[in-house]
Every structure is written in C-alpha cells, then in structure tokens.
Amino acid sequence: MNARAMPQPAAATTRPAFGTVLASTMAVASWRDGKWSAHELRKYGPIELSPAIHGLHYGSTCFEGFKAYRWADGSINIFRMDRHVARMRQSARGLCLPQPDAAQLTAMITQVVDRVRDEVPEAPGALYLRPMLFGTGASIGGATSPATEAMLIVLASPVWDYFTKGPKPLRIYVEEQISRTATLMGMIKTGGNYAAALAPTVQARQQHQADQVVFCPGGQVQETGAANFLLIRDGRILTRALDPTILHGVTRDSLLTIAPDMGLEVEERIVTTDEMFEWVKDGEAALCGTAAVLSGVGTLVRSGGREYKVGSGEVGPNTRRLRAALVAMQQGEVPTPAGWTTRV
Numbered sequence: 001m002n003a004r005a006m007p008q009p010a011a012a013t014t015r016p017a018f019g020t021v022l023a024s025t026m027a028v029a030s031w032r033d034g035k036w037s038a039h040e041l042r043k044y045g046p047i048e049l050s051p052a053i054h055g056l057h058y059g060s061t062c063f064e065g066f067k068a069y070r071w072a073d074g075s076i077n078i079f080r081m082d083r084h085v086a087r088m089r090q091s092a093r094g095l096c097l098p099q100p101d102a103a104q105l106t107a108m109i110t111q112v113v114d115r116v117r118d119e120v121p122e123a124p125g126a127l128y129l130r131p132m133l134f135g136t137g138a139s140i141g142g143a144t145s146p147a148t149e150a151m152l153i154v155l156a157s158p159v160w161d162y163f164t165k166g167p168k169p170l171r172i173y174v175e176e177q178i179s180r181t182a183t184l185m186g187m188i189k190t191g192g193n194y195a196a197a198l199a200p201t202v203q204a205r206q207q208h209q210a211d212q213v214v215f216c217p218g219g220q221v222q223e224t225g226a227a228n229f230l231l232i233r234d235g236r237i238l239t240r241a242l243d244p245t246i247l248h249g250v251t252r253d254s255l256l257t258i259a260p261d262m263g264l265e266v267e268e269r270i271v272t273t274d275e276m277f278e279w280v281k282d283g284e285a286a287l288c289g290t291a292a293v294l295s296g297v298g299t300l301v302r303s304g305g306r307e308y309k310v311g312s313g314e315v316g317p318n319t320r321r322l323r324a325a326l327v328a329m330q331q332g333e334v335p336t337p338a339g340w341t342t343r344v
C-alpha cells in the first residue's frame with residue numbers, strides 16, 4: 001500500500017488511470033465527544049476501522065475533489081479551495097455529520113500539498129485533492145440516528161487524464177426515467193449518489209457504448225454522473241439553475257463567471273430535454289467538472305439507440321475557447337478573479 005514513486009510519464013499511453021496513484025502523505029482528524037481532534041500528517045496507507053462504523057452501514061460519507069496545479073514558475077497553486085471547503089461543510093450538514101472546521105480543513109489541505117509538492121505533475125497534470133468525511137462509532141444500530149463519531153481524511157493523487165479519450169467528443173446517453181439521486185441529495189457530494197448512478201451508467205456503456213449518462217427525469221436535464229451539463233452556442237450558455245437536485249459545481253461557477261467577458265450571456269433555469277435535442281442541432285453541449293474540465297459532447301443517444309449528432313459531431317469552437325480560458329487561469333497563465341487561487 002505504499003505510494004509509488006511519482007513518474008512524469010511522457011506518452012499518454014503510459015499515464016496511470018485517474019486516481020490510481022496516491023501521494024505519499026495524508027492528513028487525518030477525528031471527531032469525538034462533540035469536538036475535532038488536532039489533525040496529523042501521516043504516511044499514506046491503511047487505517048484501522050471497526051466493521052461496525054456508521055459510514056459503512058448507513059452511508060454517512062461525503063467527499064470533495066479539486067486540484068492543485070504546478071505553474072510554469074514552479075509554484076503550486078490550489079484552485080478555488082474555499083468553495084470546495086464550503087461545499088464539504090454543506091455535504092456534512094445534509095448527512096447529519098459534524099461539519100469540518102473550515103480553518104482546520106484548509107490547513108489539512110495546504111499541509112498535505114506542501115508535504116507532497118515534489119509529487120505534483122507538470123501541466124496538463126495536477127495534484128487531485130480528495131478530502132473525505134465519514135461516520136465512525138462502532139454500532140450497527142444507527143439506521144435512524146446520526147453517527148456518534150467521525151473521521152476526516154485528506155488524500156492527494158497526482159493525475160493526468162480523466163477521460164482516456166482526451167479531447168475527443170463524448171458520446172452521452174440520455175436517461176429519461178431515472179433521477180441521478182434521491183430527492184434533495186443532488187447537492188450533497190455523497191458516495192451513495194455515485195452508487196445510485198452506477199447501474200444506469202454501466203448499462204449505457206454496454207448497450208450504447210456511451211461514455212457517460214445525462215440524467216433527465218421528468219423531461220428536465222439534470223447533470224451527468226460526475227459533471228454538470230452545459231449547452232453552449234455563439235453568444236449564449238444555457239444550463240440548469242442551482243437547486244437541490246444537482247451538485248453545485250465549482251467548475252460550472254468558474255465558467256459562468258468568466259463567460260460574459262468572452263461574449264457569452266448566461267441563462268440558468270430549468271432546461272427541458274426537448275430543448276436540449278433542439279439546441280444540439282446547431283449548438284454545442286459539454287460536461288464540466290474538476291476532472292472533466294470542459295469536455296465537448298459529440299453525440300447524444302436516446303433509449304432505443306436513436307442517435308443525435310451535436311453540431312458537427314466534433315468538440316465545438318465555443319467549448320474549446322471556454323476550456324482554454326479556464327485552463328489558462330488554473331495554470332496561472334492569466335490572472336483569475338480575486339481569491340480563486342491559493343499558493344502553497
């Protein structure tokens with residue numbers, strides 16, 4: 001279980017899959033008797049837990065995912081950390097878990113990044129940061145009560161590509177019956193949501209060779225299994241307004257913030273599936289998230305296998321320039337709005 005030495009693979013074919021390499025240091029804190037312990041930095045490796053803990057039985061787990069980038073000047077910079085810390089606290093509240101203290105979680109993150117700074121890959125790689133919180137307390141009787149104890153861990157992982165297809169257009173299955181999550185849980189970043197989305201995603205892969213699924217129950221577009229969904233065209237971006245059914249993506253927020261300066265008006269509201277199919281006749285569609293960045297959709301597939309080409313079927317021009325603008329900010333090539341980057 002020791003972390004492997006960090007290579008800087010040259011060719012895409014030799015790059016480890018996203019999340020399979022863990023950095024050498026993690027930070028750990030515990031919540032007991034109503035308060036957080038001081039955290040400690042430890043060598044990455046196994047932890048000992050009772051098999052009776054709340055998180056394993058009743059799903060009291062949440063996590064975050066965001067990145068630290070190595071800029072051309074060699075400095076390491078975390079992108080929009082405060083928003084991810086705030087979302088972690090929001091997820092904890094939604095699961096009746098103790099909220100991590102914002103200052104302590106921030107310190108845990110920056111200390112891990114500092115400790116593993118030599119393991120941060122060059123661009124376009126990055127250090128993916130993964131705070132996780134779960135209910136402990138050795139009792140299998142807590143089905144209807146909150147966890148009595150909890151553990152907060154910050155992991156880090158050097159990453160290269162998420163979508164192994166690189167910048168190629170994605171093939172997305174449109175799921176029109178099933179919701180990605182239970183009511184009100186979409187805005188909570190909890191493992192159960194990903195477990196719930198798994199079977200429809202595996203099925204769409206097998207039956208339709210889809211890369212991902214966009215969930216559209218009741219004729220409304222929500223989001224995909226691990227990214228928000230945007231419709232883009234000259235002069236305009238259209239996406240679902242924030243509500244409890246979708247994750248409040250930080251990448252989504254970053255893109256919508258910079259869009260007006262790029263001549264794109266932002267419209268946030270309910271988007272119907274009919275509108276989406278109409279839009280993609282000559283518009284663009286894309287997935288956005290920390291891992292996906294902004295990945296263009298080339299084809300939508302509907303139940304029964306009917307295919308809808310998105311624009312020309314290639315990644316659209318607005319998707320390309322928006323992605324480039326965001327990446328330039330993440331990699332320190334252009335200034336960001338105040339407070340978006342934290343230098344470690």
Ligand SMILES: Cc1ncc(COP(=O)(O)O)c(C=O)c1O
Pocket residue numbers: 065223224225226227228247248249250251252288289290291
């Ligand atoms: C379900 C879901 N939606 C959206 C996102 C995008 O969120 P962010 O841009 O904060 O990474 C993610 C990624 O974490 C996700 O898992």
